Amino acid sequence: MSLNTECLLAAARAIIISLSCVGAAMVIEPRLRAMTPRVKRLAWSMMIMVILTPTILPGYAYSDFAITRLNEERRSQFVYAAIMILRLTPLAVLIRQLVCGTITPEAMHCRRLLAEGRRSPGSGNANRAAAAISMAVVRLRGSAGPAGLAFVLIFMLAFTEFEVASFLTVPHWTVSLFDAQSGGYPLVDSLRLARLPIAICVTVMLVGLWSLTRTRWNPDRTPTGTNRFPAWSASIVWAYLASAFVVVTLLPGSVVMRDRFPGARALVMQFSLSRELLASICLAMAATVAACSITFLACRDPRKMLTRSARAMITLLALPGLVGPLLLAMLVQQAFQLPPLDTAYDTPLPMLVTLSFYLLPYMLLLRLVFQRARPGSPDHAARLLQQRQALRRQAGELRWILGLRNGYWLAAIAFFLAYFDVTISSLLAPSAMTPLMPRLYNFMHYGQSAVLSAMICVSFLVPIIIIGGALPLWRSVAIRYET
Amino acid sequence: MLTKPPLPLILLAVTVLGSLVVYRYVFRGPKPPLVVYCAHDSIYSERILKEFETATGIRVAPRFDTEASKSLGLLELLIREKEQPRCDVFWNNELLGTLDLQERGMLHAYAGPGYSRIPKAYKDADGFWTGFGARLRVYIINTNLSEATESQIQKHLQGDLSRVAIAKPLYGTTLTHYSVLWQALGREKVQAWHTESRERGLREVNGNATVKNLVAKGVCHFGFTDTDDYFVAKDEGYPVTMLPVRLDDGHTIAIPNTVAIIRGTKRLAEAKQLVDFLLSETCEVELANSRSRQVPLGDVDEERLSAEVREMRPLVESGYSLTSLSPARAACLQWLKTLP
Numbered sequence: 005m006s007l008n009t010e011c012l013l014a015a016a017r018a019i020i021i022s023l024s025c026v027g028a029a030m031v032i033e034p035r036l037r038a039m040t041p042r043v044k045r046l047a048w049s050m051m052i053m054v055i056l057t058p059t060i061l062p063g064y065a066y067s068d069f070a071i072t073r074l075n076e077e078r079r080s081q082f083v084y085a086a087i088m089i090l091r092l093t094p095l096a097v098l099i100r101q102l103v104c105g106t107i108t109p110e111a112m113h114c115r116r117l118l119a120e121g122r123r124s125p126g127s128g129n130a131n132r133a134a135a136a137i138s139m140a141v142v143r144l145r146g147s148a149g150p151a152g153l154a155f156v157l158i159f160m161l162a163f164t165e166f167e168v169a170s171f172l173t174v175p176h177w178t179v180s181l182f183d184a185q186s187g188g189y190p191l192v193d194s195l196r197l198a199r200l201p202i203a204i205c206v207t208v209m210l211v212g213l214w215s216l217t218r219t220r221w222n223p224d225r226t227p228t229g230t231n232r233f234p235a236w237s238a239s240i241v242w243a244y245l246a247s248a249f250v251v252v253t254l255l256p257g258s259v260v261m262r263d264r265f266p267g268a269r270a271l272v273m274q275f276s277l278s279r280e281l282l283a284s285i286c287l288a289m290a291a292t293v294a295a296c297s298i299t300f301l302a303c304r305d306p307r308k309m310l311t312r313s314a315r316a317m318i319t320l321l322a323l324p325g326l327v328g329p330l331l332l333a334m335l336v337q338q339a340f341q342l343p344p345l346d347t348a349y350d351t352p353l354p355m356l357v358t359l360s361f362y363l364l365p366y367m368l369l370l371r372l373v374f375q376r377a378r379p380g381s382p383d384h385a386a387r388l389l390q391q392r393q394a395l396r397r398q399a400g401e402l403r404w405i406l407g408l409r410n411g412y413w414l415a416a417i418a419f420f421l422a423y424f425d426v427t428i429s430s431l432l433a434p435s436a437m438t439p440l441m442p443r444l445y446n447f448m449h450y451g452q453s454a455v456l457s458a459m460i461c462v463s464f465l466v467p468i469i470i471i472g473g474a475l476p477l478w479r480s481v482a483i484r485y486e487t
Numbered sequence: 488m489l490t491k492p493p494l495p496l497i498l499l500a501v502t503v504l505g506s507l508v509v510y511r512y513v514f515r516g517p518k519p520p521l522v523v524y525c526a527h528d529s530i531y532s533e534r535i536l537k538e539f540e541t542a543t544g545i546r547v548a549p550r551f552d553t554e555a556s557k558s559l560g561l562l563e564l565l566i567r568e569k570e571q572p573r574c575d576v577f578w579n580n581e582l583l584g585t586l587d588l589q590e591r592g593m594l595h596a597y598a599g600p601g602y603s604r605i606p607k608a609y610k611d612a613d614g615f616w617t618g619f620g621a622r623l624r625v626y627i628i629n630t631n632l633s634e635a636t637e638s639q640i641q642k643h644l645q646g647d648l649s650r651v652a653i654a655k656p657l658y659g660t661t662l663t664h665y666s667v668l669w670q671a672l673g674r675e676k677v678q679a680w681h682t683e684s685r686e687r688g689l690r691e692v693n694g695n696a697t698v699k700n701l702v703a704k705g706v707c708h709f710g711f712t713d714t715d716d717y718f719v720a721k722d723e724g725y726p727v728t729m730l731p732v733r734l735d736d737g738h739t740i741a742i743p744n745t746v747a748i749i750r751g752t753k754r755l756a757e758a759k760q761l762v763d764f765l766l767s768e769t770c771e772v773e774l775a776n777s778r779s780r781q782v783p784l785g786d787v788d789e790e791r792l793s794a795e796v797r798e799m800r801p802l803v804e805s806g807y808s809l810t811s812l813s814p815a816r817a818a819c820l821q822w823l824k825t826l827p
Contacts, residue, residue, distance in 0.1 A: 297495035
């Protein structure tokens with residue numbers, strides 16, 4: 005299959021995945037919003053775990069399944085699409101939760117009243133149908149922005165995905181392009197091969213930009229606990245959550261955990277990947293600080309975030325990351341082979357630059373929605389309280405709960421994504437600083453083993469320990485700095 | 488009144504500078520490590536490189552390739568870095584790529600003690616590269632699904648190939664295999680076979696390890712791979728056996744590892760030490776006794792070798808000569824890159 009054919013197939017698959025995720029989110033999100041706070045927290049916890057499960061984990065876990073089912077390519081495609089739909093639907097739910105269309109529910113209600121008022125008594129079915137179509141068009145215009153934004157984000161993630169496709173041996177342009185580039189094509193030729201994928205990415209991003217202009221950042225929230233749905237409809241949400249959690253997180257995790265003890269002793273005796281682990285931690289931390297710093301600089305003042313210039317700047321910062329890690333790494337690699345940047349080629353800089361740009365779309369989006377979700381008046385009141393010495397600690401803790409902790413979660417997600425990156429690390433890691441994930445990814449292609457499972461288990465625990473350990477320090481710095 | 492710069496900006500500057508400092512003093516160290524680009528499977532080669540570190544105290548920074556792309560990826564990287572090489576020693580898992588580097592004038596000649604123990608057929612006359620630890624191209628056969636005889640294999644190869652696997656020929660030993668056929672059979676025959684075998688359903692997969700997995704798990708009846716991958720499947724208890732791939736004149740395809748020093752290295756003395764280490768009898772015996780069962784090319788005490796490796800030695804000795812294969816490889820690769 006040619007690269008262009010694989011690209012078109014990937015685009016078609018990404019469209020199906022995106023439409024499925026957006027459709028599922030339209031069903032799940034309202035029901036989720038209507039749940040009680042405790043139940044909602046449980047549901048969101050499961051969804052966050054699904055989002056944050058590194059892609060190599062389900063890829064590794066299901067690679068054997070893919071091999072034994074290789075005779076039926078359609079089945080592999082179906083399994084791959086199902087995993088991606090389960091994994092990415094929470095993103096669509098998140099976007100629906102945090103942004104809304106430019107037409108408010110009140111405006112829709114007024115429009116409906118106006119349409120009913122214009123209809124004369126005894127008007128026929130045709131008039132009623134026309135009114136219904138008119139309302140549907142208005143409703144579509146109103147919800148086009150958030151739906152478009154969700155569609156674009158999920159399309160980009162599904163279209164540029166690499167690791168799971170490689171493990172499940174599903175034809176994908178990213179796998180072929182990676183093989184071509186690292187397998188002997190000069191970089192310029194590889195980029196030339198990627199003309200069609202780049203064109204598709206740019207087209208979809210333009211749709212995303214249009215969608216941004218059709219969104220508002222102040223979502224209308226249904227009061228918590230007000231449940232206008234029948235009792236049985238909550239089962240839809242739980243059915244999705246259970247499927248996604250089991251397929252994407254639990255089953256792959258159990259494959260790894262199953263062999264951790266038999267593998268652990270052999271791991272200690274056979275391999276020492278401490279240096280690679282340290283490299284992964286250092287590079288992920290550096291990329292996290294860089295990406296979060298740029299994000300905080302770009303989104304400092306919430307009052308200015310609604311202006312066109314602010315949105316344009318944020319979009320420009322996010323664009324490079326949206327082409328996907330493979331194309332981005334190839335472009336940066338080419339740039340650092342030209343003077344004067346070539347002197348920095350064998351340093352962490354190329355990888356740091358690429359990882360930062362890769363993280364920026366996620367960070368910018370989350371930063372914006374966290375800012376919008378932050379309750380302005382209570383936070384201001386708490387800030388004023390912090391001026392009083394006697395109440396400083398309590399006010400600081402109150403501000404932490406109201407919104408300061410969002411910065412911590414932003415950094416935690418960035419660290420997670422940077423730590424588990426495979427593509428950028430494979431292409432750009434400096435010679436004495438090889439990160440862990442490319443090594444594990446390479447080992448995984450030899451097949452599953454107890455030692456490898458133990459390695460994966462250790463490598464997954466480390467970022468969780470680091471993120472958990474950083475919380476107290478982050479909290480004290482955030483409260484002190486925001487004074 | 489001066490306003491303090493925003494904290495994120497300070498953090499950004501500190502991060503960039505800090506990463507360079509950490510890299511320089513923690514990972515790279517005051518004395519830069521010996522950079523080795525290693526195409527041989529890391530699960531075997533890493534242990535040997537660590538032994539070299541222990542024995543000599545010279546720190547090694549290996550760069551491995553992915554299973555999917557193997558030596559050609561590192562090769563392209565070396566060529567791109569030609570003006571400012573960062574690699575000191577190239578440990579290739581085959582020969583032809585090393586020949587390509589030699590033709591580009593990128594290698595440094597060295598004929599030390601290790602070089603002298605390797606037969607002429609497996610080394611460059613001027614010492615630009617030296618071979619060691621060879622593998623054979625073989626058919627790996629699932630004995631539950633197919634008879635493991637030459638006649639049965641040939642019969643399968645004439646029919647439906649949907650249960651036969653081969654690695655992508657752009658890289659590694661499969662490219663060498665193609666290049667041998669190109670020289671032995673001619674361009675037209677190879678191109679015709681490639682095209683019609685795909686039409687008959689031949690599965691092209693990412694690497695020899697994937698071929699091994701497909702055959703071992705019974706998805707495919709047999710496939711083209713190397714002896715080291717076959718032995719992995721055998722050791723894991725899968726119902727597999729192997730037969731050497733033979734040309735019409737009876738030659739086998741034996742592919743040695745090769746080691747070469749990169750021209751422009753700033754650590755020539757250390758690079759020479761590593762080359763001698765890799766070409767030593769100890770190293771060849773260790774590769775022979777590893778799971779990969781690589782066949783020693785130099786003189787070794789046969790008592791130290793397993794029966795399996797001793798059986799393969801005559802097959803390696805009847806290997807097709809690869810030293811003049813460069814033009815065929817170049818032509819074959821150029822053609823393969825034009826394929827969709």
